[in-house]
Amino acid sequence: MENNPEESLLQMHVDYEGGQILRETVRWSRFLSVAGIIGLALCLLVVAFAGSALLAALSRVAPGIDALGGIAGAIVLTAVLIVAAIFGFLVYMLYRFSVLTRRGIDHQDQAAFVEGMRCLKIYFVGSGILALLSLLSNLFSLTKLF
């Protein structure tokens, strides 16, 4: 990718040490993302094949579910699919970060490198929103305590 000198002065080139650090970072993030994708797929398979048994177990924990009748299954299935879609999107972004950043460094592809960083940003934005929601949930459990 050719740049003029003015643009190059506003850039911070990745040096050898940085390249090695990024390579190892993307190696671990790829492992985590692949494990996450496999884990999500297994969860969906469990829900698909043992959904009725899970619903029966859930109705023992929350007896109110029985009152909903046949809609309960649809509600639980929708909730599971939404959660799976959110986590699947985050894990996919982590995977894209690892693949694109690796490609950017290996092939000296600036566009892929920038896209990889964008995927890292999206991953952290999603994780941050989930962390905020989790904190709110913790605060809610604290208000129930007192």
Added chain:
Amino acid sequence: MQDQTITSESLLPDNFFSVAFDAAARAQVKQAAVWAKVCTLCAFAGYGLELIVAIFARPDYTTETQGLRIGAFLKMGNIFGVIIASAIGVIINYFLYRFAVVTARGMDSMDIGKTNEGFNNLRVYFKIYGILLIVALSLGALVLLVAIGVGLSKR
């Protein structure tokens, strides 16, 4: 004039790669760092809240029979578990926090050393998560094998 011209190459003696943190990449990394910091601060606050909930939660007296203080024992176990989980979480999230702070500083000051240090913290963060995942999967596989072994021996 020709000799006084400063080229980007002369400013970058360690320029092994042609990929760079240009304006677009720096903007993305800075936003990633901001949200990574949000993640860590929420996590730290969450660990504190979980500890408070575990300490102040009322013990389950329904489990106390024949003079045995099982409820209080379970509560102590819960507090101990929360402390261990929080300690591990704090250690992991400390590296993410360092990534957020140091990388943002590196991006602002155009310092490749700080940027490398920041991404090294992200590497450690992912590595610890990866190792914990491997340990958890290994334990899960072990439990599965033991369960299969027990199931086969009962036949």
